[in-house]
Amino acid sequence: MEPIKTKSRKLALLVSATLLTMAALPVSASSHREAPFISGQPKVDGTDFYMFRSYETGKENTVTFLADYIPLQDPQGGPNFNEFDSNALYEIHVDNVGDGKEHLTYQFRFNNASKSTPLMVGGKQVKIPLINSGVIAGDNPPALNVAETYTVNLVTEGRRSGKTQSVRNAADNSTTFTKPVDNIGEKSFGGVGKYDIYANQYIYDIKIPGCATNGRVFVGQRTEPFYLALGPIFDLINANPLGPESGTQSDIYNKNISTIALEVPITCVTTGTETVIGGYTTASVRQGRLINPNPSTNINSASKNGGAWSQVSRLGMPLVNEVIIGLEDKDKFNSSKPVNDKQFGDYVTNPTLPALIQTLFPSAVAPTNFPRTDLIEAFLNGIAGINQSKYVTNAKLTNPGFISGEMLRLDTSVAPTAQGTQKALGVPAGDKAGFPNGRRPGDDVVDLSLRVAMGALCQLTGSTDALKVGCKPSDAPAGGLPLNDGVRKSANDFLAKFPYLNSPIPGAKLP
Numbered sequence: 001m002e003p004i005k006t007k008s009r010k011l012a013l014l015v016s017a018t019l020l021t022m023a024a025l026p027v028s029a030s031s032h033r034e035a036p037f038i039s040g041q042p043k044v045d046g047t048d049f050y051m052f053r054s055y056e057t058g059k060e061n062t063v064t065f066l067a068d069y070i071p072l073q074d075p076q077g078g079p080n081f082n083e084f085d086s087n088a089l090y091e092i093h094v095d096n097v098g099d100g101k102e103h104l105t106y107q108f109r110f111n112n113a114s115k116s117t118p119l120m121v122g123g124k125q126v127k128i129p130l131i132n133s134g135v136i137a138g139d140n141p142p143a144l145n146v147a148e149t150y151t152v153n154l155v156t157e158g159r160r161s162g163k164t165q166s167v168r169n170a171a172d173n174s175t176t177f178t179k180p181v182d183n184i185g186e187k188s189f190g191g192v193g194k195y196d197i198y199a200n201q202y203i204y205d206i207k208i209p210g211c212a213t214n215g216r217v218f219v220g221q222r223t224e225p226f227y228l229a230l231g232p233i234f235d236l237i238n239a240n241p242l243g244p245e246s247g248t249q250s251d252i253y254n255k256n257i258s259t260i261a262l263e264v265p266i267t268c269v270t271t272g273t274e275t276v277i278g279g280y281t282t283a284s285v286r287q288g289r290l291i292n293p294n295p296s297t298n299i300n301s302a303s304k305n306g307g308a309w310s311q312v313s314r315l316g317m318p319l320v321n322e323v324i325i326g327l328e329d330k331d332k333f334n335s336s337k338p339v340n341d342k343q344f345g346d347y348v349t350n351p352t353l354p355a356l357i358q359t360l361f362p363s364a365v366a367p368t369n370f371p372r373t374d375l376i377e378a379f380l381n382g383i384a385g386i387n388q389s390k391y392v393t394n395a396k397l398t399n400p401g402f403i404s405g406e407m408l409r410l411d412t413s414v415a416p417t418a419q420g421t422q423k424a425l426g427v428p429a430g431d432k433a434g435f436p437n438g439r440r441p442g443d444d445v446v447d448l449s450l451r452v453a454m455g456a457l458c459q460l461t462g463s464t465d466a467l468k469v470g471c472k473p474s475d476a477p478a479g480g481l482p483l484n485d486g487v488r489k490s491a492n493d494f495l496a497k498f499p500y501l502n503s504p505i506p507g508a509k510l511p
Helices: 004-024 194-200 230-234 327-334 338-349 353-360 373-381 390-398 445-453 456-461
Strands: 046-053 062-073 088-095 104-114 118-121 124-127 146-156 163-166 177-179 204-207 215-223 256-265 276-291 303-315 408-411
Touching: 046 276, 046 303, 046 408, 062 088, 062 215, 062 276, 088 256, 177 215, 303 327, 327 338, 338 373, 353 445, 373 445, 373 456, 445 456
Parallel strands: none
Antiparallel strands: 046 062, 062 256, 088 104, 088 276, 104 146, 118 124, 146 163, 146 177, 204 215, 215 256, 276 303, 276 408
């Protein structure tokens, strides 16, 4: 028999080797399976990021952040429903200066624990194989066999080196919050519409460090809000891009996602002199993971995790990694920070998507202005007069090649548009509170992104370059075409209040 000391030494060497090997691997990923590595890591795959001035009545002086993870969930995906990774770190970052660095970071950590619910079978107590043993209702329902909780920390000035403080429940000052279980099915919650009653009790008023006014937080499953013709888009745009702008059904209308929703007063995310903020979400995992061949009864013991945090998912502006970043650099992009985005500059200044569109549809002539300064402003700096910070504007005066970094940007001084009057095409349609000035659930970012790629900003800026994007209408012959994927929703298709995204589709309906 091998001595215990020798076994321990071998185990230590194995752990060390695993950590070193994983540290050497390229880290990666984000958004609807758009990068090679992340497609196999759904729990840390960010699908969409929304940031907008809240339009719920009475909440207009707040900003809402929605970070969606775990893509393409089948509602009937039992018996192990979707949980956030208890060995991962989920973050929402805010740059309220304009320098491409995170100055506020909200960190979410999860803990998943089994209640080991037993049934008496033949005189023996035997643990059940299901997530619930009966109807789930009320707070801490006894029929629920798994408890998923989380904590929220606010880190200022540097996500790994800044000051860390706990976000607390305003009701009892506790630091632990509960995530409602997924919508297993209508029978499991006692009837039609009962899931909402159950899940809504986990919308918390929160005390945010340094903030005089409370915010709110909710984490839970929602219906997939992103709408697009997913299959046709990635089948060489197998559709008519100049056809009707609505009438086609979204390919992912019957899927769910998991949402981290955070509502913060505007005064707590802005500085005294700057109203524009940048935001993005990331997920990170430990650099080393060792599979445990003999896991204990703890549901989190199947692997041992160690080493520094390694970012594997990043998402700010929609569709950047899917259709702008080259295949070989997708993982690298998602492990990087906005402040270092100059390394990906060629993908923005000389984009391949317009050339591909022209190849497929010769009448859609690609823009001829290179470098594509209009795309630099749209994705990396913000657009003057819409969502560009004072810092960026001033930096460009002394350094014309300045790049802040890819983020979703929002001018918080622009009043929110009421739900019923929002325009799906946002700013170009005259709705100044819409995309690209932030992003709301109803904004049609697919159509807008296609049009911007083909030079819509060159058309909108006019001969005087009112938007200061460095191009003119003649540079983009197809910039005025109403390119679209045929899928269109409106703000009215979503909730009018926090967390704005619709209740998840149940795994089964009652007869």
